[in-house]
């Protein structure tokens with residue numbers, strides 16, 4: 397190990413400071429320098445003490461502020477001069493967050509690091525939309541997949557294994573490809589009327605949750621003009637939202653009672 401410095405790869409959850417872990421809050425308040433992403437909310441950034449150095453390294457699709465290898469190098473350089481480097485990440489650092497790539501690089505360079513888990517979008521958004529990821533009799537497993545295609549290549553997913561009615565499927569980064577994804581799942585055997593949800597800005601005051609049948613998902617997302625960040629949830633558990641929704645922000649349900657009756661018979 398090079399020095400006493402430590403890089404904290406810290407998950408901030410969906411953006412509500414009340415959903416931070418106690419450890420995450422303590423580290424943010426004690427940091428010498430904070431390096432942060434685009435998905436880290438303003439409410440979380442406001443918790444950083446006024447005198448702490450902040451460095452923005454966020455990315456937008458196709459437009460990087462810093463390339464990943466530059467971020468990796470920045471963290472190592474900061475470890476030469478600072479003691480507590482807090483690297484904020486939206487959600488959980490190890491779920492579609494490239495936290496593992498940063499950890500791998502730090503390990504290679506002999507820089508000490510810790511990973512502080514955060515509430516991932518799949519968990520936060522579904523909780524706030526009243527959709528349990530598992531429910532006895534409806535789903536006994538859950539799968540998280542990325543809907544982002546690398547370098548405009550077709551999505552490389554195992555559609556046959558994803559088309560499982562007993563499983564809840566959560567799709568991150570899927571807005572651009574949701575039509576293709578829905579069609580592939582239906583071709584692979586998932587019923588076209590499977591309940592599906594699109595949750596935009598989940599677990600925040602700006603949350604919008606659209607619920608419809610799988611075959612209508614792309615059309616409804618276009619009609620409602622949903623924009624990233626969105627997670628998609630496909631599976632019978634979605635039919636419980638009409639009963640379990642508690643947050644009361646922007647819920648749009650098509651054929652609510654029909655979907656519930658079809659997939660959750662009493």
Ligand SMILES: C[S@@+](CC[C@H](N)C(=O)[O-])C[C@H]1O[C@@H](n2cnc3c(N)ncnc32)[C@H](O)[C@@H]1O
Pocket residue numbers: 410411435485486487488489490491492493515516517518521567568569570595596597598599600624625626627
């Ligand atoms: C690069 S991934 C980062 C995921 C993050 N590490 C996590 O654990 O949630 C970004 C994607 O996460 C999802 N996401 C993150 N925050 C969200 C939110 N508040 N509402 C809906 N989706 C969200 C979206 O699918 C978005 O495109």
